Amino acid sequence: MSTGDAGSGGNSKRSPTPAEAENRPKPVGFGVEELAEVKKMERLHCSGRQVPSPMGGFLMDLGVRQEPDGTSTILFECKTSALRYQLPLRISTWRERRKVRVQADEGLDPLCPRGELGPPLVRRGKDFFCPRCNIMFGRVP
Numbered sequence: 001m002s003t004g005d006a007g008s009g010g011n012s013k014r015s016p017t018p019a020e021a022e023n024r025p026k027p028v029g030f031g032v033e034e035l036a037e038v039k040k041m042e043r044l045h046c047s048g049r050q051v052p053s054p055m056g057g058f059l060m061d062l063g064v065r066q067e068p069d070g071t072s073t074i075l076f077e078c079k080t081s082a083l084r085y086q087l088p089l090r091i092s093t094w095r096e097r098r099k100v101r102v103q104a105d106e107g108l109d110p111l112c113p114r115g116e117l118g119p120p121l122v123r124r125g126k127d128f129f130c131p132r133c134n135i136m137f138g139r140v141p
């Protein structure tokens, strides 16, 4: 049993509109409002710190969705208003992958390049991925 890449079926698909017909997978998300300042929120989240809510107070992490284009979307709920927000994350850049690569080559456990100090990346098949942002950061050497 492999843990990665599960689920070729079961995804409910909407019928594509002409604009979506070009076969580019798009992030599905959770259909809620997106948070602003994605990079900052992403850094806080990957660092294991509290992510501020647009309504004041902080957000609670409800889960992460693996998107068909290799990105991921995190779902949050505001602890005070219970409003929900999503944080769409980017695919890893070559710079991030290189950073991870260098650490792995030095025999270290690579840390997520989006957090301040971690978390350590985990292996999924042949790839390193971050347990918080769920983004792949390159191949295990």
Ligand SMILES: [Zn+2]
Residues within 6 Å of the ligand: 046, 112, 113, 114, 115, 119, 130, 131, 132, 133, 134, 135
């Ligand atoms: Zn991360």
